[in-house]
Amino acid sequence: MRVLEPLVGLIKGLWTTLASMFEKPVTIQYPEQKRPVRPRFRGRHVLKRYENGLEKCIGCALCAAACPSNAIFVEAAENTDERRFSPGERYASTYEINMLRCIFCGFCEDACPTEAIVLGDTYELSFTDRRQAIYPKEMLLEPVAANGAPTPQKTEPGMFTRSVPEMKNPVD
Amino acid sequence: MNFALVIEWLIKGLVLVFILLGGFAYLTLYERKALARIQVRIGPNRAGPWGILQPIADAIKLIFKEELIPAQADKLIFFLAPVVTLVPALVITAVVPWGPTLTVFGHKLTLYIADINVGVLYIMSVTSIAVYGIVLAGWSSNNKYAMMGGLRSSAQMVSYEIALGLAFVSAILLAGTMRMMDIVEAQKTIWFVLLQPVGTAIFLIATLAEVNRAPFDMPEAEQELTAGYHVEYSGMKFALIFMAEYDKMIAISAIGATLFFGGYRGPFVDQFPWLGPIYIFLKIVILLFGMIWVRATFPRIRYDRLMAFGWKVLLPLSLAVVFITAIGIILAQQVNQSLIWLIPAASLLAGFVAIAMMYRTLRRKEYARA
Numbered sequence A: 001m002r003v004l005e006p007l008v009g010l011i012k013g014l015w016t017t018l019a020s021m022f023e024k025p026v027t028i029q030y031p032e033q034k035r036p037v038r039p040r041f042r043g044r045h046v047l048k049r050y051e052n053g054l055e056k057c058i059g060c061a062l063c064a065a066a067c068p069s070n071a072i073f074v075e076a077a078e079n080t081d082e083r084r085f086s087p088g089e090r091y092a093s094t095y096e097i098n099m100l101r102c103i104f105c106g107f108c109e110d111a112c113p114t115e116a117i118v119l120g121d122t123y124e125l126s127f128t129d130r131r132q133a134i135y136p137k138e139m140l141l142e143p144v145a146a147n148g149a150p151t152p153q154k155t156e157p158g159m160f161t162r163s164v165p166e167m168k169n170p171v172d
Numbered sequence B: 001m002n003f004a005l006v007i008e009w010l011i012k013g014l015v016l017v018f019i020l021l022g023g024f025a026y027l028t029l030y031e032r033k034a035l036a037r038i039q040v041r042i043g044p045n046r047a048g049p050w051g052i053l054q055p056i057a058d059a060i061k062l063i064f065k066e067e068l069i070p071a072q073a074d075k076l077i078f079f080l081a082p083v084v085t086l087v088p089a090l091v092i093t094a095v096v097p098w099g100p101t102l103t104v105f106g107h108k109l110t111l112y113i114a115d116i117n118v119g120v121l122y123i124m125s126v127t128s129i130a131v132y133g134i135v136l137a138g139w140s141s142n143n144k145y146a147m148m149g150g151l152r153s154s155a156q157m158v159s160y161e162i163a164l165g166l167a168f169v170s171a172i173l174l175a176g177t178m179r180m181m182d183i184v185e186a187q188k189t190i191w192f193v194l195l196q197p198v199g200t201a202i203f204l205i206a207t208l209a210e211v212n213r214a215p216f217d218m219p220e221a222e223q224e225l226t227a228g229y230h231v232e233y234s235g236m237k238f239a240l241i242f243m244a245e246y247d248k249m250i251a252i253s254a255i256g257a258t259l260f261f262g263g264y265r266g267p268f269v270d271q272f273p274w275l276g277p278i279y280i281f282l283k284i285v286i287l288l289f290g291m292i293w294v295r296a297t298f299p300r301i302r303y304d305r306l307m308a309f310g311w312k313v314l315l316p317l318s319l320a321v322v323f324i325t326a327i328g329i330i331l332a333q334q335v336n337q338s339l340i341w342l343i344p345a346a347s348l349l350a351g352f353v354a355i356a357m358m359y360r361t362l363r364r365k366e367y368a369r370a
Helices: A002-020 A062-066 A107-111 B003-038 B054-064 B075-095 B119-140 B144-175 B180-186 B197-210 B235-260 B275-297 B303-334 B337-369
Strands: A045-047 A072-078 A090-098 A117-119 B102-104 B107-109
Touching: A002 B003, A002 B275, A002 B337, A062 A072, A062 A107, A107 A117, B003 B054, B003 B075, B003 B235, B003 B275, B054 B235, B075 B119, B075 B235, B119 B144, B119 B180, B119 B235, B144 B180, B144 B197, B144 B235, B144 B303, B180 B235, B197 B235, B197 B275, B197 B303, B197 B337, B235 B275, B303 B337
Parallel strands: none
Antiparallel strands: A045 A117, A072 A090, B102 B107
């Protein structure tokens, strides 16, 4: 009955939509339910620490130099054995990222000689004014690990002599 | 005139209007939920459990929105047009019987507002007024898109009204009366949808065009006319137009249920009369689901094809259906009662012929294009 084709087409369409009614909804109820991010997702930056609690960042500002949108501002200061923040010669006394400027390209990650700055998993970045968009160091630093101590630490003289700590070849 | 009777009418009228307005609110939710499920989504579920407060949130939003009136608009008509669209939608439900006569505290309560002996004619005449509202809304906005939408809607609604009226005629012929109560009672043994399936199909298609629903929502084709006749409306005036559209859906579903699907009749209605309103409510909900389902399935058809379909397919087919129904009734009365089954058989044949001719035309067009 090819003649009935106009009608059969309509009924097939109706059947398709009716059948889709009984499928499981694909909706993710966002604030309550979150989809895990992909392994290489580039979210908000995190400043990493070593296991003992020292900051990886040595304040070299290579990230700021690499940043295509000039979102990063770094100011370095000297470490002393009395007040030690990082294993290197210097540390970042100010580290600010303007999240309104950042394009999440990940160049800062690539530029960092100590793997201190990493683009993390957080993507919920909202603020109500421009000043809040500038994330200071305290917000970016990851919390101290269980067996570490907070910075500044008091260290024995002669333990940290290199200006850049010794690094293995980066993975990933 | 009895004073108590007037009070009863007033109360019934108020209750009906409130049911329709509440029904409008929850129809929007019903539609959004059903559409969402068809599109494998969840739909509104934030305001209250399962989103049941969503219509209230929408209403509050619409009330507090700014009402803009275009500087060059015809202010009076711009103001009146939403009212003119809404009122017929509310008024046509007056003749729909919502149930058999109930006895409440020894008082006989009829579940309709007006028992007009030409009820179907009344419905036809009042629905035609709704066209004015849309045309005037389009014209008074002084906007070319609104104007186009209004003109389209007038042409479309006037064209499909003929097929709709002839579908009504087939039900009137089968019942032998225009009174809604008697039409329902005539379907005591068999619903008219079984006696006149093609008439019912014509009714369902024509109502989609009458209430400007997809796939015949030409007057408000978003892609071509932004929003058609209500493009300049905002705030509460827009809500009125919106309300009119959805109340028309409810009203026309109630009429369809009454004319072809046995109205408030169903199992055990004679023993328990209060089942009547429940049955008609369920029938309305199912018919409304049909409208939503069709909206979710079919794309909007082109305007010239809409007119061609109305005049070249639906009108001849509905005339044939009326003719077949009349002949079947005469044969059943004069020769043999069982000859009434000639009506569905012959009208299905007529429907088949109509589809076959559509198929031929479509194929010829395909060849012409190739």
